Amino acid sequence: MLMTTTDGVDGRRIRRYLGIVSGDAVIGANVFRDFFASITDIIGGRSGAYEKSLREAKEAALADMARQAEKLGANAVVGIDLDYEAVGKDTSMLMVAANGTAVQLD
DSSP, X not given: OEEXXXXXXXXXXXXXXXXXXXXXXXXXXXXXXHHHHHHHHHHOSOOXXXXXXXXXXXXXXXXXXXXXXXXXXOSEEEEEEEEEEEESGGGOEEEEEEEEEEEEEO
């Protein structure tokens, strides 16, 4: 499945638009990850645990979106947009939403 944030694919013509597809993933906070992230906040630097969780959530949302596109008969998704949102009680979870347009390319 070809997936891109652009509205088309260079050298390929969009034969048919099949509709909007989306995928979502929600990850919960973990007490140990939060503890080590707070240490990182104090001493500076990047939080590898959170970055890994975000990457996994993004990949899951994109995979979910690709499955929806395949069910529609698409061979590509164009115009992909990724959104990140803190949700849940005390914003203790992070949601990643992927949206795009399922298409058939020549």
